[in-house]
Amino acid sequence: EIVMTQSPATLSVSPGERATLSCRASQSVSSNLAWYQQKPGQAPRLLIYGASTRATGIPARFSGSGSGTEFTLTISSLQSEDFAVYYCQQYNNRVAFGQGTKLEIK
Amino acid sequence: QVQLVQSGAEVKKPGASVKVSCKASGYTFTSYDINWVRQATGQGLEWMGWMNPNSGNTGYAQKFQGRVTMTRNTSISTAYMELSSLRSEDTAVYYCARGDSNVLTGPWGQGTLVTVSS
Secondary structure (H helix, E strand, O other), X not given: OOOEEEEOOEEXXXXXXXXXXXXXXXXXXXXXXXXXXXXXXXXXXXXXXXXXXXXXXXXXXXXXXXXXOEEEEEEOOOOHHHOOEEEEEEOOOOOEEOOOEEEEEO | OXXXXXXXXXXXXXXXXXXXXXXXXXXXXXXXXXXXXXXXXXXXXXXXXXEOOOOOOEXXXXXXXXXXXXXXXXXXXXEEEEEOOOOHHHOEEEEEEEEEOOEOOOOEOOOEEEEEOO
């Protein structure tokens, strides 16, 4: 079973600044990695799949990188609507989510 | 528009079973997988399994093997997730989500709160 570990658990960043979120897999998942955003009281929304491909309608300020076991989600200039919880998910071998990173306003 | 609409909240006693429905509209139901994900209050996302509505093929997370059953009725474009032998730790919001090769592309259902309490 693949275990996904996200860091940090909470990230405090000011609007307009860059946020960098990390995700590590316990074994290689190739590029079969997705990122989701979840706001309070809402279902998650797909942001990135294939480690670096933005989903339909996702702004260009969201970017993903990495392969194998190390992945990064970068939000280049934080907008107020970006403060939320972010989850990574591997789909190389069944499915597993990370525990989430809460992105909060500094 | 493309959407998934789930059944309403449930309250169950320990040891009972619950069956949650997920009705698809706005697209061809048999063309995309349906995944089920749950989330306990204040906790993260937990994948339970997937189903191919066309073939009926399923794949379950190891944790839920033997306790979860995913089915569908293609005539009414509805997927079902049944979880048996409920315990308090199963209290959570259960989501269905349209997927493609296990990427949960969406949409997601609105979530169904299942409460297990004696």
